[in-house]
Amino acid sequence: MIQALSFIPLFVLFLLAYWVMHLVGISHEKLYYVAAHIQLPSGTVWKPTWGDLMILLGIIALYVELFKATRTSSISIVDHTLSTFVLVGFLVSWMIFPWAGNSVFLILTFMSFLDVIAGFTITIATARRDFAVGGK
Numbered sequence: 001m002i003q004a005l006s007f008i009p010l011f012v013l014f015l016l017a018y019w020v021m022h023l024v025g026i027s028h029e030k031l032y033y034v035a036a037h038i039q040l041p042s043g044t045v046w047k048p049t050w051g052d053l054m055i056l057l058g059i060i061a062l063y064v065e066l067f068k069a070t071r072t073s074s075i076s077i078v079d080h081t082l083s084t085f086v087l088v089g090f091l092v093s094w095m096i097f098p099w100a101g102n103s104v105f106l107i108l109t110f111m112s113f114l115d116v117i118a119g120f121t122i123t124i125a126t127a128r129r130d131f132a133v134g135g136k
Contacts, residue, residue, distance in 0.1 A: 006068065007075045009083040010061040011112040014054070015090055031104050049061045051104035058111045065115045069122040080119050087112045 021028065031051035037047045048056075066127040068079060089110040 007078060007079040007082065009112075009115065010065055010088070011058075011083065011108070012086045012113060014058060014061070014108050014112075015086060015093070017054075018093070018100060018105060022097070028099045028102050028105075031102065051102075054104055055107055058108050062111050062115055063096045066118055066122065067118040070126055071127050072123065076119075076123055079115070080123065083112070083116050083119055087116050 018028075021030075031054065032049050034047045035053055036048060038048070042048055065083070069076065087109070090105075090112045091132045093107055094109050
């Protein structure tokens with residue numbers, strides 16, 4: 001089961017989360033509501049919004065996706081292909097649907113774009129290195 005999840009792009013979860021929010025009637029404006037009040041040692045109160053937290057989770061997902069890109073197996077090809085479809089889903093949603101026309105969604109779209117570009121770049125560089133070592 002865990003191995004089957006290794007080729008599913010994590011950004012599809014963010015795209016699905018936006019779709020589900022829209023389908024159940026949660027306005028994208030709620031992303032700008034304060035999620036918590038956190039007292040910092042400096043005395044300042046940090047008030048992250050739900051959108052801020054979604055972006056932070058997106059950064060973590062991007063790190064995991066970049067780590068997954070270092071694999072040189074046939075599963076990585078499937079992962080990159082699916083990541084490309086997810087990027088297309090983000091772009092089409094951002095351009096067409098009003099609920100996706102906000103900064104949080106655009107930042108997640110850009111992270112998905114970086115996932116696709118970096119994924120292909122890292123995989124090609126890793127494959128070249130492996131080919132050079134194996135081919136002498």
